[in-house]
Structures are given as structure tokens and as C-alpha cells.
Amino acid sequence: MQLQLTYPRYKNLFVYADKPVVYLAHVDAVRPIYKYGITQDIYGRIESHRKTFPVFDLEHVRVSHNRDKVERMFGQECRYLGIRHGGMFDGRFQRELLCLHDEGDLPKIKALIDEIIEYVEITDHVGKTDDANHARPIRVGMKTPLRFINAHNAP
Numbered sequence: 001m002q003l004q005l006t007y008p009r010y011k012n013l014f015v016y017a018d019k020p021v022v023y024l025a026h027v028d029a030v031r032p033i034y035k036y037g038i039t040q041d042i043y044g045r046i047e048s049h050r051k052t053f054p055v056f057d058l059e060h061v062r063v064s065h066n067r068d069k070v071e072r073m074f075g076q077e078c079r080y081l082g083i084r085h086g087g088m089f090d091g092r093f094q095r096e097l098l099c100l101h102d103e104g105d106l107p108k109i110k111a112l113i114d115e116i117i118e119y120v121e122i123t124d125h126v127g128k129t130d131d132a133n134h135a136r137p138i139r140v141g142m143k144t145p146l147r148f149i150n151a152h153n154a155p
Contacts, residue, residue, distance in 0.1 A: 013061075016042045020067045022074070022113060024060040024098075027053040027089070032100040034059065034109070036074060038067040052090045060110045064117045066124055071096075073116050083109075 020040055027035045027049070035053065039045040042061065049056045064070045078084035078098055085099045100106060 013042065013058075016061050016063065019063050020065055022062050022064050022067050022070050022117065023058060024109065024113060025049065025053075026057045026059055027055060027097070029055050032103055032106075033085075033087070034098040034100065034106075035094065036071070036078075036096050036098065036113075038064075038071045052092060052094075054089075059106065060113060062113060062117055064120070066120050069120050069124075070113075070116050073120065074113060077112060077116070 018040065019042075020038070021042055022036070022038050023042065023045070024034055024036045027033055035049065035056075037045070046056060046058070075084060075096065083098045083100060083105075085097050086093055086095045087097050088094070098109065100109065
């Protein structure tokens with residue numbers, strides 16, 4: 001007998017249990033609508049959202065000890081890109097929704113989350129220790145969302 005997994009993209013979801021995470025999940029059976037958010041209890045969040053959304057399939061989960069800042073920056077980037085939307089689900093207005101223009105944008109959005117987490121970790125760590133190694137973001141559009149350079153190598 002083979003075990004059927006509920007979360008095919010996260011066969012080992014337990015590695016995120018009781019950790020501060022940022023997540024992205026597909027929440028509409030027809031349209032490319034995604035919910036993003038933060039939680040300390042990924043199992044509880046999944047259970048809660050499965051009562052609200054017609055589907056709730058995790059697409060991306062990452063640990064971030066500064067998840068509030070990551071969530072805020074990600075929301076700002078999505079607003080800038082024109083993909084952040086609100087909508088009604090189960091009679092409740094949901095703010096942290098994305099509507100992708102093309103399914104091919106999903107890997108870019110996942111990469112954007114990872115890069116924002118990396119950026120926040122670098123800048124928060126650097127800001128507390130040595131400003132000489134301060135990394136700064138360079139925006140070059142959706143194709144390459146955020147890139148980091150060392151201030152010493154800047155032109």
C-alpha cells in the first residue's frame with residue numbers, strides 16, 4: 001500500500017513545523033490566484049485556509065526569521081508589478097492575493113520570495129554588525145526581480 005501525500009510539493013512539510021515561514025499557495029481551481037502569508041504554525045494555517053478557499057495547494061514555503069518584513073516587502077513588490085489583488089472568498093475579503101498574468105510567472109514569483117528573504121537576512125545582519133559590507137538592492141524588472149551587489153563593487 002502506497003501512502004498518498006496531501007501536499008505533493010512538500011513531501012516533508014514537517015521540516016517547517018513550529019518555524020517562522022513565508023508561504024505561497026494556489027487558492028482557485030480555475031484561475032491563477034495565489035495567497036501569500038506568514039505563519040509560525042504551517043499545519044494550522046493550511047487547515048484554516050482550507051476552510052476559506054476552494055483549494056489550498058502549497059507552492060512555496062521558506063523559513064524567515066524576519067517574516068513580517070519579508071511579507072511587507074513582497075506585497076510592495078507585487079503591487080509594483082501589478083499582480084497584487086484582493087478578493088472575496090467564503091464571504092471574507094482576502095488582501096494577500098496575487099493574480100498572475102501567465103502561469104510561467106510562478107517560478108519568478110518563487111524566486112522573488114527567496115531573493116527578498118536573502119536580501120532581508122543580509123541587510124539585517126549587516127546593519128547590526130558592519131556597514132562596510134552593506135548589500136543594496138538593484139531593481140531590474142520582473143525578469144530578474146532583485147539582485148544584490150556589495151557596496152565596495154558598486155560603480
